[in-house]
Amino acid sequence: MGRLFDSPWPIVIIIVVALLLFAGPKLPTMARSLGQSMRILRSEVKEMRNEGNKPESPSSPSASSETAESPVEGKVIPPKGAEEGDGGTAGPSQRA
Helix, strand or coil: CHHHHCCCHHHHHHHHHHHHHHHHHHHHHHHHHHHHHHHHHHHHHHHHHHHHHCCCCCHHHHHHHHHHCCCCCCCCCCCCCCCCCCCCCCCCCCCC
């Protein structure tokens, strides 16, 4: 009985078999999530390395501020619970 714990391989095999038996249906989902996390991590590390190699130039902050200040077009949606006739201007404390 003591020979089971002499090397780590029998324990690893037992753990793998138990994992396949009890978590078999969830393994593809877990592998997909792990792969997606690895891709995200790799892209973030690559982005951090590229940010460190960029030379600082005076034109780059103004270019980023111009894109941040550009107007955004969209549709105004009234808040939930707003009545048709009030135009949605009354707040929750003003409604009685």
